[in-house]
Amino acid sequence: MQQPLPPGSSPAPSAEALFVTYRVRADAAGIDGRVRDICVEQTVEVTEPLFRDAFFQDEVLGRVESLQEIAPGDWEAVIRFPADVIAGEVTQLWSVVFGNISLKPGVRVTAVRPTPGLARRLGGPGLGIPGLRAMLGVASRPLLLSALKPMGRSTAELAGYAYALARGGMDILKDDHGITDQRWAPYRERVAACCDAVRRANEETGGRCRYFPTVTAPADQVLDRARFARDHGAGGLLFSPLVGGPDFLRVLGRETGLPVMAHPAMTGAFLGAPDHGVAHDVILGSLMRLSGADLVVFPGFGGRFPFSKDQCRALDRALKDDLSDVLPSLPTPAGGLTLERVPETLAVFGPDVGFLIGSALYERSPDLESNARWFREMVDSRH
């Protein structure tokens, strides 16, 4: 083997780091090897003889900060990765947290925390909850969101829904995440029409409703679609980070100045096994927040997806609690939220929450505007 980089020839290693908590299944004899394996697999990914030098130990490899057995055969390990390994890249953040190690059984990520310097380099939300509230002119009440749907409706129909819902007092209207560029309502036609509909409604009511089109798209069209949306007056953007690439959350926000809403499509892949994957509050919480989501959509408890109240509480904390000066992201429970469950949802998330109601709002009566107004009044009266 050739020699490693002599210590004098590189800048001093940084104190900045990423701390990742893994829950690992192993017996007492095997646990040291398993956590050592994570330290290696997520950085140098070579066999031991190829990185024995102190340089690798000090500057490149993951290092076990703490290790304890939290249940028989179930360990919690906190591993520190040097920030230099992540190189300030959101993509590399995801890869270091759960890239190669995803391919081994019995490893689940339960927490992710960067030091402040690394957090600053990654960026986080451009606006966060405070910026979003300022933009919408809503100081403290929960935000009200609905979706333009379903796929198959024409541009004129979707724009009609947008007009009615904006007039009824909704704060944010988003495309359904799967409505991208289908022939029934092609992207540019739809976005121009819905922007126009919301603008008209706002002019008539004095409201500040904002429309968030879906910009999940072919990789070389995401930014074009986002710029088109911004130039036509869209008030934000909806993106599915696991489908389109997590770092687009950050890029979309920085490029357009608009708030970016993350959709949970495909995140369920990380949640399907109790002893593998990435915990709810990390995949939809810390990681989305660190990747730049101003709002995060996820299944609320009691809806058509099996998220529990406790998982929702943990997610709420991951999006709002202190995270090395990264701005907080707005939790936006959805997925079959009904009007009746609004009070209970408010009790879990507090007023810093977005209520995203789709079908239930459309179903209440054929008059969407009055449905929206009823919803708005109900929330106003409870706040």
Next chain:
Amino acid sequence: MQQPLPPGSSPAPSAEALFVTYRVRADAAGIDGRVRDICVEQTVEVTEPLFRDAFFQDEVLGRVESLQEIAPGDWEAVIRFPADVIAGEVTQLWSVVFGNISLKPGVRVTAVRPTPGLARRLGGPGLGIPGLRAMLGVASRPLLLSALKPMGRSTAELAGYAYALARGGMDILKDDHGITDQRWAPYRERVAACCDAVRRANEETGGRCRYFPTVTAPADQVLDRARFARDHGAGGLLFSPLVGGPDFLRVLGRETGLPVMAHPAMTGAFLGAPDHGVAHDVILGSLMRLSGADLVVFPGFGGRFPFSKDQCRALDRALKDDLSDVLPSLPTPAGGLTLERVPETLAVFGPDVGFLIGSALYERSPDLESNARWFREMVDSRH
């Protein structure tokens, strides 16, 4: 509710479609509801009263093509999604296959097959196995690959390895997937130096070794890095589609004309539960191929990841068997492949395979060039 689009106002629905096979857990009383739910969740995602019209049934919703109980409580459902739902977008392909439904338990994707017209719109590999072989001038033997590693080595060291391995007769040298733009070997400096090293080696030996740098990067830098690589003589590109966005595979190939190698980082998220997620040969097979990967790296059997021989055989078929005229992708088993396991690996994959050997090649002796030559001669003699 407003009325659906009148049939006369839209073009005729296409016969093109995507067929997705799901394995679903349910009892006999529940199975119809569960597969109906997939048909709805992956398309219109609204409650039944909002899409009762024939238009939605015929043109938008998924439709159950077949359903059978393959074991007690374990069903196989083939669902047909109209191609119009996918709109020719690789991102929407992933979203329709396993977007929202990933958030529900007991659903596993076991096959994905587009009709030829949809497959053509999606694209698939730009070169595939035949194009790659023509480019490398290797008619029929297995391709030999190694990695430049580990992270922490300097540009000069990595370029030195590239030179030695190219001289020793390797066909392809790739960056380690996690070596992106760290300070030890920044992207542009490293790529320029490694391209130069491989060029020199080729000039000296008359060989055609090609270097594939990692272009997993911030979303707004992926194409810049790829163009830089191409302009400096890189012979291909390595990308982690789950970390960076699957559709970049396609875009990278089309934009540069270079072969694109997919890395499996984070794909393990889909594999952690037996009754949930996406099967090995779909996530690393059909989906990578349809997304444009010319080569797919995955853990070979018997290495440091728990992939079985049967899983590798299925993956091999998914990458090479007929798939609506999409070009075949080269299976590239890795992840602790040792020189001793080469014959057995050849027996599983046949000669259309890439052997990706990292640590084992570096460990054999301090003389990387002679290690590579020994590996090349061993494969030549067995072919």
